[in-house]
Amino acid sequence: MASLTEQALRRKPVGMINAETGADTGKSELKRSIGLWGLSAIGIGGTIGTGIFFILSQAVPIAGPAVLWSFVLSAVVAGLTAVCYAELAGAVPVAGSSYSYAYTTLGEVVALGVGACLLLEWGVAGAATAVGWSQYVNQFLLNVFHFQLPAALSNAPEEGGICNVPAIILILMCAVLLIRGVSESAKTNAIMVAIKLAVLVMFVLIGIQGFNTDNMQPFAPHGIGGVTTAASIIFFTFVGLDGVAAAGEEAKNPHRNLPLAIMISLITVTVMYVLVALVALGAQPSGEFDGQEAGLAKILENVTGQSWPGTVLAAGAIISIFSVTLVSVYGQTRILFAMSRDGMIPPIFHRVNPRTLTPVPNTIIVAVVIAILAGFIPINFLAEMTSVGTLAAFVTVSIGVIVLRRRAPELPRTFKVPLYPITPILSVLGALWIIASLRTVTIYVFVIWVGLALVWYFVYARSHSHLGRHEHVGLDATKEEPQP
Template identity: 45%
Template sequence: MVDQQTPVGANAPTRSGGAPALRERLTRRKPVEKLVAETQGAEGAGLRRHMGFWQLAMIGIGATLGTGIFVVLGEAVPVAGPAVVLAFVLAGVTALFSALAYAEMAGMIPASGSAYSYSYATMGEFMAWVCGWCLMLTYGVSVAAVGVGWGQYINELLHLTTGLSMPAAMLAGPLEGGLINVPAAIVVLLSMFALLVGVRESSRVNAVMVAIKIAILVMFVAIAVTAVQDGNFAPFMPMGMAGVSAAGATLFFSYIGFDSASTASEEAKNPQRDLPRAIMFSMILVTALYCLVAFTAVGALNWADFADGETSLAGILTAVTGTTVWAVIFAAGAVLALASVVLVVLYSQTRILYAMSRDGLIPKAFSTLDAKGTPRANTIITSVLIALLAALIPLGPLADATAIGTLFAFALVNVAVLVLRRSRPDLKRAFRMPGAPVTPVLGVLSCAYLMFSMALSVWVAFLAWLAVGLVIYFSYSMRRSALEHEDTVEVRS
């Protein structure tokens, strides 16, 4: 198979009327050079470049360090027992393979479309659409899930400080017997207003909140480690490896977000240099914190006490110290920490949609910029829809649906590395994935392993989402693609 620049209407097979045949439409690709040229654009014509290494790293950390450790840990321990530490390692290794792949691709293709753009350059428009559609699920549902977790910590902080709790109907949607999750919707809308003010200002707020969340997790480890007991680690793997795998699939949600830095590619001053460094730095820091927190949490509190699935880190601090003071500090920090995740992941979602809109696959409103270079309509539409999702759907299904969509997109990024290593070895790579082609193959296999560890109901929801995406692609996106009227596109011959 050879890549060629082929005139669509000339040498490529066509249908009646001169339109390209279905196979050519599905496999047409955007050359890497074209993707890079689009990100550079005319001065003032696109997103504004103002982010350096630290801003990009804060985006990666801000999006990753959140609900997975603050909320989902309590749901994973009853499944894996003390071996939840291994579950974090399993999920972390899977994410690490993909982080290495992202680092290589981001250094070559600094486009805000992230995995979607990488797929467009390597596997063609159809797979790019599938990847983008999965990323819509990943980022959109992730924001909603974090919003639900934020509401839980708001309620815990209220209870710790006043002894009162919010009405159950305001903390749960109809599927949980409530009316609407008010806090979850509020935090999404607050993040929307922050993004509308400007990305530069939002990145500064995020940096402060990231510093706070790192500080409170370090505080948790320092306190909880004093109560660690050997007996709490026995039996270490009560549910066997099946429990570890299932918990690992759920906890993979904890690592979603390190790739958010790649969605800021078009707003980075030096993306080829800074993006790979930011992705790897955020991944290493987050993984170290997760392992420390998980170890001290199950060491300080017997895993059987997590059976209700609702045990929080703040609750562990109260049990360890016998006072609520530290729990109040932790809960207050968690409120700010989770708000930063909502802010960054919502930002990432709008940038994915911006790239897809620029390519014509979704309406142009999503790539229209205001005078400050902000995709205003995109931000408002996306935020309102996600606020409704957060208000109505419970956390558990949201986390699982997010994880399976992310695993699929991550697998495609590993495939993209393999494709470009073979088809374009001449491309300059600011970072090279070590151990290729073995490591990207392991990345694909580890993603597949966690995907097949998920429940049938999650697969049904995922396949239903893909089916809706296929209907939209064939009825709208394929015909409106910017490549539909290009003089030349990259095809396989």
């Protein structure tokens, strides 16, 4: 019988994962229906959300116009991790994203911890964005119809309301889309992504007409310290790229399309962020950003002297947040699907509807839990918890690239991390640097959350692990790789 340490560190062979997911044969438990643009839209849709609509009011007072370098610095850190994701996604295209990558490189107990981090990332993020969506819906109704929902029906109890109804409605709409089929969901998300990009392009084209170079002076009033501090805030607007990896089992030609989609998402998001920030800084003095609400809308109103841009941007924000929430709920269900297939959590999360090939019970449970969070709990204070969970997953992915290069050098890779091993090492250091900037209480709560995941492992997952029982769920596996 294996010792406790051997059980905790057992690793799932890549051949078994690829056989389960049909990565090489095209036969999968889930329906492979998402092409390159759909995958790219998942990455873009899960990343460009509320952040770019309000982040400047937080970051510009810290860095001044040099916040442009903060965006670039954040993009570099995110890019280092993105190329690590691209290598693993091309080699091991699986629904579990970094959970599955950790399972095949670092061991079972680490994988469960990463899975817990991902559940924190997607679940809390989905609830938080739904709350933000409710606020923008109210703003849009006020601008267009001069009407707002009663505070009792658009706020959580602790915020003076009874229930945040719009937030719950949004979660349920996302769930219905996902239950109908991932193909329909991907198409809907792609349309919403195209609209949100069009709104940001509109901001750039109109806002640049008010560009004044005097607004860029002084460029770096708070020096390099301000630039790096602002970068740690801005970094969180880049999380969501791992949503592409979560679609590994529903991607067409996954070995090729997953790495491409991750890189397309990263480049698109970075270009849009830098352009929006540049135009905003040129059109408005940096001193006016501090505490400014609906900043992008205000800038366009000042440039044009009209109110319609604010209404258009409010509509764009509504669509943008819908897209982010959809990707959040989707990512949550696919992580749970992979964990359940491995026996880490109960089997109900692995059940797939034979007609739509979607995990319907899984989606319903996730929607109910996130809807309760969004409807009755003020979720904004958990934003940093979402971020630390994401960063922990990023560290695991970067380390996983190094481990898998050593364990399976012969494994076909459609994309390879450039400047290996410098790139994954820098990715780890960059993520740790961001984590170090978080509040101490956030780290404490995160440690408690991971501790609860470890308790779950020893109480349930260890004894139910299909790998531990030498069982396999799904399609026939190839022969296991020898474990060193």
